[in-house]
Amino acid sequence: MILSDRKKRVTIKDVAQVAGVSTQTVSRVMNKFSYVSGETRQRVEAVVEQLGYRPSTLARSLIQQRSYTLGVVTFGLKFLGPSRTLNGIADQADKLGYMLLMKELDNFEKHSLNEVMDSLLARQVDGIIWVAPEIGNNHDWVEQSESIPVPVLFLAMRPRTGISSVATDNYQGAVMATQHLLENGRKRVAHISGPMSWWEAEERKRGWRETLEKAGLDAPEQFCTEGNWSSTSGEQAFLQLLEAYPNMDSIFVANDQMALSVLRESHRRGIRVPEQLAVIGFDNLPESAYFYPSLTTISQDLQLLGEEAVQRIVEMIQARQNNQPIPSRSQFIQPTLIVRESA
Amino acid sequence: MILSDRKKRVTIKDVAQVAGVSTQTVSRVMNKFSYVSGETRQRVEAVVEQLGYRPSTLARSLIQQRSYTLGVVTFGLKFLGPSRTLNGIADQADKLGYMLLMKELDNFEKHSLNEVMDSLLARQVDGIIWVAPEIGNNHDWVEQSESIPVPVLFLAMRPRTGISSVATDNYQGAVMATQHLLENGRKRVAHISGPMSWWEAEERKRGWRETLEKAGLDAPEQFCTEGNWSSTSGEQAFLQLLEAYPNMDSIFVANDQMALSVLRESHRRGIRVPEQLAVIGFDNLPESAYFYPSLTTISQDLQLLGEEAVQRIVEMIQARQNNQPIPSRSQFIQPTLIVRESA
């Protein structure tokens, strides 16, 4: 880290000159390949140490057409999900010797997409990880992503054939949640969903509906109201439910933030949880454990999601490097049920 | 984004050849400098469009000795603070045309530090932003950071002469919090601090102590217990306080997470907030607004912190580019008081 001279970088030439060898020999020492005599190696290593030489990854990437850098495109970094996922990505990338080049997206217009992709490609990223929720048709362009000259891996996207993705199994999570309520004897299970334009919200709702139907119970539209993930929207959605479905005995709420609002509003109105109303959330926020009553919820392992993503993209990169066909598959990460007091 | 050919990148040579000009002319068109006839420009631009040419930033960085990339070193990305800061950094970097190269640190040993720095420098980052809390003496090495050949900016670090940093004014925030309690007639103000090895915790405690002393009130050690930022530690620290300082009438808690535990525990024990005990936190977590009672707290603008950081480092980079002396100063971002129900 410490360079002796502030002004100029130490280059391979400097090392070669001081050590009295060719640059090629220095390169050989640095890369541990092929033949270098012990004596020469030591001499070069000493000079490297002394001058604080560090090979320029830039130059190396240029000639090798390979950068050991992953592009990461994020959307909504300010939310908990993407940033926890990012954490997993950072960890795993580090382990595998890759760096991350980040771009935060602020909309999904074709123009921005192109710009972001271009700037990543211009820096020769070896692959791209796409960390953005699927909302409405904002992912439709991925059908054309084959024309991108590096592998791309999508997170939290609806599976599409021929395209690689990793996502939490939201459907299964919702099934687990709903089933838990049924197993505890609840029969009138309502749902507060996320915005239905979100794929994840859709999946969670589907899990709720199908589980009820399978159990021979009703799941009509009136038993479900829609929020937008925020606390306040959760409150409103709950009020609507109280009108539309006054004798419900439990609610599966599509995320913890809204679920906590339900707990709060129930408390205010004297509705006892879980006796009168069982509540179950999704996400397992840190605070959820500390509410009264503490919130039963579904936990998705976002750290793992990020790690898997890196693992997968690196496989794809290697396949491409070896001129093998690039494998594409849609993978699901299973969430887990965390039972606490509220259900 | 869409390249016509998957196999090979389109290079400046390809464009030059198809357009029937020299590579230099293509370069001139791409960079809008100097003289190119309208006709030639159009022809080249057409070919660029047609072939989907994108200049390689890598090659450009190599020759220009400048990468338009910022290194960002993070620690504890899984916590709310760093990731919100990162969001601000990403935004502003984007605005100023920089990309981010990320490295997550997992400890502060000299070995890791060197490795991280080296890998960033090897990629020719133009500057480095250091996003890690100052704990114990984990920042002592920065005294030697002058030998790093690019500007470095530290976030949330104790001011040091000759070194650039940006931080929330934790001291001032604590003063505001404590003063607010005093203004509301409280006289026996306790404190739950963060871990005292953290600089930020130290500052917050100092703000509490000095404000009390200035008001002619006591602030002995017994009136303060120490947590580790977590909910459970907050609970314990609160229990200790109840023993050590049973007739306190208010508490300034060093972060919201611990403060929420205090609210919860008070509720459980039938201590009325704010009547019997006023509580004020620090951080303004999203959930804090939704507790009963809602939590009065100090809000630090981490988004802004990140934005400022980028602004500052870019200034430093430019100064360096122009061979001007690189300005160094320690800057504070002022937090704000958010009054809610708990105090």
Place this chain on the structure above:
DNA sequence: TGATAATATGTTATCGATAACATGTTATCG
């Protein structure tokens, strides 16, 4: 109208490294 400036384009060197090839030296074996 000839000199000078402005416009327009090309040629060669360069950034820092590795690939590909060449060459020289020392072992090893039939």
Place this chain on the structure above:
DNA sequence: CGATAACATGTTATCGATAACATATTATCA
């Protein structure tokens, strides 16, 4: 002991772009 393999090192070309310099043409003005 001469041929071949293994070892050791150097030379030149190359990645994709821009810098620095050179040159040619056109415009402008005293």
